[in-house]
Amino acid sequence: MSEPRSPHSMPGDAALPDSAALPTSGARTGGAASSSLQGTDRGGAAVPEQRSGAHSDRAVTTPVVGVLALQGGVIEHMRAVESLGARAVKVRAAEDLVDAAGHPRINALILPGGESSTVDRLCRTFGLFEPLRDAIRGGLPTLGTCAGLIMLSSRIQDPAPGQRSLGVLDVTVNRNAFGSQVASAEVDLPWLGPANDVVGPDDHLRAAFIRAPEVTRAGQDVEVLAKHGDAVVAVRQGNVLGISFHPELMGDTTLHRLLLDDAARHLTQHG
Amino acid sequence: MTETSQPFAQNPTPVTGSPLVKRGLADMLKGGVIMDVVTPEQARIAEDAGAVAVMALERVPADIRSQGGVARMSDPDLIEQIIETVSIPVMAKARIGHFVEAQVLQHLKVDYIDESEVLSPADYVNHIDKHRFDVPFVCGATNLGEALRRITEGAAMIRSKGEAGTGDVSEATKHIRTIRAQIAELQATYAAAPDALYVKAKELQAPYDLVAEVARTGSLPVVLFTAGGVATPADAAMMMQLGADGVFVGSGIFKSGNPAERARAIVAATAYYDDPARIADASRGLGEAMVGINVSDLPAPHRLAERGW
Numbered sequence: 403m404s405e406p407r408s409p410h411s412m413p414g415d416a417a418l419p420d421s422a423a424l425p426t427s428g429a430r431t432g433g434a435a436s437s438s439l440q441g442t443d444r445g446g447a448a449v450p451e452q453r454s455g456a457h458s459d460r461a462v463t464t465p466v467v468g469v470l471a472l473q474g475g476v477i478e479h480m481r482a483v484e485s486l487g488a489r490a491v492k493v494r495a496a497e498d499l500v501d502a503a504g505h506p507r508i509n510a511l512i513l514p515g516g517e518s519s520t521v522d523r524l525c526r527t528f529g530l531f532e533p534l535r536d537a538i539r540g541g542l543p544t545l546g547t548c549a550g551l552i553m554l555s556s557r558i559q560d561p562a563p564g565q566r567s568l569g570v571l572d573v574t575v576n577r578n579a580f581g582s583q584v585a586s587a588e589v590d591l592p593w594l595g596p597a598n599d600v601v602g603p604d605d606h607l608r609a610a611f612i613r614a615p616e617v618t619r620a621g622q623d624v625e626v627l628a629k630h631g632d633a634v635v636a637v638r639q640g641n642v643l644g645i646s647f648h649p650e651l652m653g654d655t656t657l658h659r660l661l662l663d664d665a666a667r668h669l670t671q672h673g
Numbered sequence: 674m675t676e677t678s679q680p681f682a683q684n685p686t687p688v689t690g691s692p693l694v695k696r697g698l699a700d701m702l703k704g705g706v707i708m709d710v711v712t713p714e715q716a717r718i719a720e721d722a723g724a725v726a727v728m729a730l731e732r733v734p735a736d737i738r739s740q741g742g743v744a745r746m747s748d749p750d751l752i753e754q755i756i757e758t759v760s761i762p763v764m765a766k767a768r769i770g771h772f773v774e775a776q777v778l779q780h781l782k783v784d785y786i787d788e789s790e791v792l793s794p795a796d797y798v799n800h801i802d803k804h805r806f807d808v809p810f811v812c813g814a815t816n817l818g819e820a821l822r823r824i825t826e827g828a829a830m831i832r833s834k835g836e837a838g839t840g841d842v843s844e845a846t847k848h849i850r851t852i853r854a855q856i857a858e859l860q861a862t863y864a865a866a867p868d869a870l871y872v873k874a875k876e877l878q879a880p881y882d883l884v885a886e887v888a889r890t891g892s893l894p895v896v897l898f899t900a901g902g903v904a905t906p907a908d909a910a911m912m913m914q915l916g917a918d919g920v921f922v923g924s925g926i927f928k929s930g931n932p933a934e935r936a937r938a939i940v941a942a943t944a945y946y947d948d949p950a951r952i953a954d955a956s957r958g959l960g961e962a963m964v965g966i967n968v969s970d971l972p973a974p975h976r977l978a979e980r981g982w
Binding site: 527 | 689693694697702720721722726759761941
């Protein structure tokens with residue numbers, strides 16, 4: 403039996419540069435946005451300090467990350483992005499994505515782990531399926547972990563009866579590729595993706611696989627970021643990151659930093 | 674350590690059966706409903722309704738209660754049929770202290786074992802040493818001390834016990850309130866007089882380190898579900914508002930008039946537990962709830978929650 407690894411340590415932090423591309427480094431010096439760091443919202447009432455609309459020339463914006471909060475490992479992702487200086491809000495209804503005037507309320511989205519068939523059913527029952535799909539297709543930087551990857555995929559090899567996916571990531575997934583819970587494991591995975599401000603070829607991801615899915619087919623435009631043995635377990639296509647595993651349980655924020663990096667770039671380009 | 678599946682065997686460093694992956698599966702069940710099922714057909718209905726997992730057993734607690742006799746682990750054939758039928762996690766129950774039933778369930782590759790007071794205890798002194806298994810365990814508790822003793826033995830998830838098979842939610846309410854209140858009390862002690870935590874550990878009959886951790890963090894180190902008597906969407910939402918991470922529903926679904934509808938409604942009310950309008954919508958037109966038994970009418974020897982030590 404291994405030593406339990408503390409979920410509180412953030413082991414990747416020291417090894418990686420305090421990237422200037424991260425919007426948080428700006429937020430630390432900016433008076434305008436600092437108050438937003440103190441707000442901890444529950445439920446769907448969150449309003450970003452600054453919309454990604456007319457005020458982009460005001461340099462400082464604390465990114466707001468929405469975490470789909472219908473079921474599953476929500477709080478772990480909220481803590482991870484908050485530890486990076488971003489603001490985390492729960493997404494529980496379509497109004498949490500876009501306000502009445504049509505402005506986006508969030509700068510990035512996380513679809514957490516959980517039971518994909520449960521979350522799919524709740525999304526469809528409560529009118530979140532199409533709004534999520536439209537927001538992601540519209541370029542919202544998005545990270546899906548485990549069940550979240552399944553939801554992003556274009557095809558599920560072994561769906562639960564009636565289960566659908568958003569079709570925003572050109573991959574086929576096998577939901578229970580790794581078998582039952584006794585095969586669940588902690589593993590370190592070398593980074594196979596291109597080097598960038600956040601992560602490079604000498605880095606690895608600390609992954610917990612929990613009844614994990616596998617990417618069994620990836621489209622031409624899909625980059626492979628990590629493999630576990632021969633199995634593709636982390637991919638990226640444009641604004642969409644999909645991974646089979648749970649870095650948020652291991653205290654590894656590499657993927658969250660990539661997401662915030664995307665969000666910062668998205669804000670600069672579209673803000 | 675047991676065998677790993679093919680893809681993991683190719684990596685030199687995978688670690689299976691760690692506390693992190695055991696507790697991690699429970700983390701992924703949060704906000705969800707785990708439903709008791711006795712046939713593959715019921716398992717399919719539960720999956721279709723949005724259950725995050727099913728509990729495979731031969732008799733729901735209401736029938737165990739009415740039929741009496743010794744209740745044991747289910748037939749491996751039934752458990753395997755249910756595992757083959759659904760794609761969501763499958764749990765199964767072992768008797769308290771019956772480590773061989775647990776070995777059998779691990780061999781069958783269930784995803785979680787419930788060391789359960791609903792079955793007849795096999796050992797009136799010892800619980801299963803759950804650290805010896807790669808499969809995670811969930812255990813019942815009526816108070817914080819009991820929860821911490823189970824966690825010390827290796828439980829990766831706790832459920833408050835309630836009184837199974839009654840459809841009476843009052844005991845579930847009592848147990849989740851008790852656990853939350855005792856955690857709050859430890860937090861207050863930690864803030865005011867941390868040296869008093871030693872005597873708290875003595876009173877709770879639980880290890881000091883674990884007591885101190887709960888006092889510091891204000892929560893259990895594992896996920897806390899609730900169980901025992903939940904029969905309606907409002908019952909489930911109340912458990913969530915009282916601080917449960919999720920809900921087990923036993924007899925409440927398949928002993929009711931319209932199981933599929935009720936199952937969907939309880940899933941919706943658990944997800945939107947803080948939204949009375951959605952709970953109201955979920956509660957409409959569900960037909961008859963399970964008839965139920967008032968716990969106050971149950972003679973003490975028939976109360977399952979008192980099993981466990």
